[in-house]
Amino acid sequence: MNNVMEAPVIELMCDLIRRPSITPDDAGCQGTLVGRLQDIGFSCETLQFGDVTNLWARRGTAAPVLCFAGHTDVVPPGEESEWSSAPFEPTLVDGDIYARGSADMKSGLAAMIVALEEFIAAHPDHNGSLAVLITSDEEGRARDGTLKVMEALTKREEHIDWCVIGEPSSQHRLGDIVRIGRRGSLSGILTVRGIQGHVAYPQLADNPIRRFAPVLAELHQIEWDQGNDYFPPTSFQVVDVRAGVGAPNVTPGELSARFNFRYSTEWTHESLQQKVESVFDAHDIDVDLKWHLSGEPFLTEPGKLIDAVTQAVTEHTGEAPELSTGGGTSDGRFISPAGVDVVELGPVNASIHKIDEHVKVEDVITLQSMYRRIMELMLL
Numbered sequence: 063m064n065n066v067m068e069a070p071v072i073e074l075m076c077d078l079i080r081r082p083s084i085t086p087d088d089a090g091c092q093g094t095l096v097g098r099l100q101d102i103g104f105s106c107e108t109l110q111f112g113d114v115t116n117l118w119a120r121r122g123t124a125a126p127v128l129c130f131a132g133h134t135d136v137v138p139p140g141e142e143s144e145w146s147s148a149p150f151e152p153t154l155v156d157g158d159i160y161a162r163g164s165a166d167m168k169s170g171l172a173a174m175i176v177a178l179e180e181f182i183a184a185h186p187d188h189n190g191s192l193a194v195l196i197t198s199d200e201e202g203r204a205r206d207g208t209l210k211v212m213e214a215l216t217k218r219e220e221h222i223d224w225c226v227i228g229e230p231s232s233q234h235r236l237g238d239i240v241r242i243g244r245r246g247s248l249s250g251i252l253t254v255r256g257i258q259g260h261v262a263y264p265q266l267a268d269n270p271i272r273r274f275a276p277v278l279a280e281l282h283q284i285e286w287d288q289g290n291d292y293f294p295p296t297s298f299q300v301v302d303v304r305a306g307v308g309a310p311n312v313t314p315g316e317l318s319a320r321f322n323f324r325y326s327t328e329w330t331h332e333s334l335q336q337k338v339e340s341v342f343d344a345h346d347i348d349v350d351l352k353w354h355l356s357g358e359p360f361l362t363e364p365g366k367l368i369d370a371v372t373q374a375v376t377e378h379t380g381e382a383p384e385l386s387t388g389g390g391t392s393d394g395r396f397i398s399p400a401g402v403d404v405v406e407l408g409p410v411n412a413s414i415h416k417i418d419e420h421v422k423v424e425d426v427i428t429l430q431s432m433y434r435r436i437m438e439l440m441l442l
């Protein structure tokens with residue numbers, strides 16, 4: 063049992079875990095990684111935006127560029143007394159290491175660093191370049207992290223070709239799911255204006271509920287799309303409708319509502335907004351509609367990166383991974399728009415953000431080996 067704890071990847075993961083890097087505090091994690099990366103020939107650049115520390119590291123100047131990406135920040139542990147062991151002290155129980163950040167995603171970070179060390183030691187003259195992009199602002203507002211780093215890289219025309227994100231993508235066992243994209247998320251926040259009045263004199267009032275109801279019905283009847291090979295059908299959900307002044311004999315003067323689209327690559331946020339606005343325009347309704355875009359959908363098309371990741375996983379697990387666009391947000395939404403092929407491959411995500419978060423030690427060691435194999439398939 064002690065042997066696995068002495069594996070370099072596990073030692074590095076435990077070192078990172080002991081730094082309580084609650085978002086957006088990096089707590090010195092990136093300093094450790096910089097030292098390791100400089101030792102294997104990376105030039106490292108710290109990009110500080112506000113209170114967020116980001117790292118861009120690159121080895122070589124040639125194209126193509128294969129980048130590993132991730133985050134050092136973790137979500138708060140919650141009530142520490144509810145944990146079976148101290149959240150920032152890695153604790154081994156039955157082959158699992160328990161700690162905040164163990165699965166999301168200090169295991170992924172450690173696996174990519176040690177995989178890079180091994181690959182470069184064996185193949186110092188690899189093709190192209192290797193890069194590492196790390197932020198401490200993935201779990202928080204995500205405004206001063208990967209988004210800003212990508213803006214800086216784009217400005218100086220530094221291009222990434224392929225990116226592997228070490229987020230916990232797996233569901234039941236390591237490598238069962240590889241994420242190759244994500245649905246878009248677009249919210250609408252609206253106010254319908256009318257004229258408040260006495261319920262007995264509707265001719266003197268203008269009831270916004272009456273105005274809004276047919277629009278709502280029409281929006282629900284639209285088949286937005288049927289999805290496509292990689293995305294489920296676009297979904298429209300109303301999350302809130304409120305009006306009324308609290309008295310049974312008063313019709314309200316205003317109605318407010320919120321809705322959200324989770325949408326496929328059949329749409330952009332502009333085309334969806336246009337469609338919704340055209341529905342409102344066809345009705346006699348005084349509405350103020352505001353939009354909030356959380357992220358456009360992205361998809362990595364079949365190609366060299368997906369082939370390599372699929373092969374690396376299959377060689378280790380005996381089964382090809384499911385290529386999925388499900389799940390919540392990740393920084394892939396900021397990397398992909400620069401024309402980068404992005405996939406996410408990391409440990410099992412069942413315990414992330416929970417009390418007693420944990421990761422299987424064997425999985426971390428296998429993940430390191432998968433990452434190394436991806437580099438061999440891409441850069442030799």
Ligand SMILES: [Zn+2]
Binds near residue numbers: 200
């Ligand atoms: Zn994460």
